[in-house]
Amino acid sequence: MEGSGRLVFVADLDSPVLDDDDRHHLARVLRLRVGEALRAGDGAGRWRPCRLGPEGVLEPRGEVVDEPAPTPALTVAVALTKGARPELAVQKLTELGIDRIVPVVAARSVARWEAERGDRHVLRLRRVAREAAMQSLRPRVPEVTPVRDFAEASALPGAALAQPGGGPPTPATRAVLVGPEGGWSDEELGCGLPRLGLGSGVLRAETAAIAAGVLLGALRQGLVAPVLGAEPPRESTA
């Protein structure tokens, strides 16, 4: 029973202590009281059952459990767009169990994130991922990488380019690159990656990212199967 309880991340599993934000959240928002059971995790798959002690100290009540990472590791790369959209995508991709989230600057990214702003945003996205992992009881926080350019993102193993009218995912699809609202440039479309369809319509960027996460996760978990005859990645340069 303790294995299914509330999850909170700490810096050190040997002497787990809540940080101030988590302590206030648990006490004020969730009304958790001293003595209640929860799990302390390191955000990298390891956790142990604890009880909430005074002053935010967590009292270990059992050994450390190390949950193996699911395989294959799944990546969604999200082209940066204006507004609060990346936060929603990161929150949902975390819930869905995506292992790595790559913010990408595409040719038509509306928000051109300079180095400094990009760093600040990446830190914010990491906080979103950490919160979402705790909320959805995932002992493993997805990696949010620094901002990448298109060439770096397109070199991800098993990568496909999300594009309306694209083909189905194949058993080799491990990473999906989701373009900005304005779509991929001709040069990006001609990079040689297979094009992956995510549905029948025009999706907002964050919806496309979530749809990619749902399909990759459902394929990994065996809830759906690749369609027969879905080809392995092939050249599609213009």
Added chain:
Amino acid sequence: MEGSGRLVFVADLDSPVLDDDDRHHLARVLRLRVGEALRAGDGAGRWRPCRLGPEGVLEPRGEVVDEPAPTPALTVAVALTKGARPELAVQKLTELGIDRIVPVVAARSVARWEAERGDRHVLRLRRVAREAAMQSLRPRVPEVTPVRDFAEASALPGAALAQPGGGPPTPATRAVLVGPEGGWSDEELGCGLPRLGLGSGVLRAETAAIAAGVLLGALRQGLVAPVLGAEPPRESTA
């Protein structure tokens, strides 16, 4: 080219006129000018190419096109929860091409919508669906039904109950019921519907609704296949 342009819904395709909200939105937010091309739709699959005239009048530039409804029709029923969540689910389900959205009061629905409040919320959800359909260039606005109780929703043809650890969708799955944050009650779980898994973790209600929409849509479009051996709906009464 005109067939792929911006879409706006009007009351009458024979003499299309923008309503005030749409007129202001097109002019002020999107900066559309008199003379520009767009499509006027009836929200039920019919549309015709037009040009924007003065005073919100649309000048027809071609015949009415009637886009056939995709088959099978897909339904997602969403248990009502507190906060702004249903709006996000309805927006995304519309983008994803789901045909019918059914707000459901489940045993553990946090927000118990009385008749009057429910009506107001349904009207709001219909506005969200209309906006999302225009934005995503879908000539068909999904039906948002009045609030239903669990018995009514569970009688939907091809219905399955979203539940962590549930099985894969089958070729017969046409409707997914997504429970409230507190989960389905034992009685609801014992209703005889097959249980459908949507991923490996604990999803928020609106994320589960979106995931159901992605999977149903991808299966209908042939982007993924049902897993071999997925059983047709069977009794699972406790």
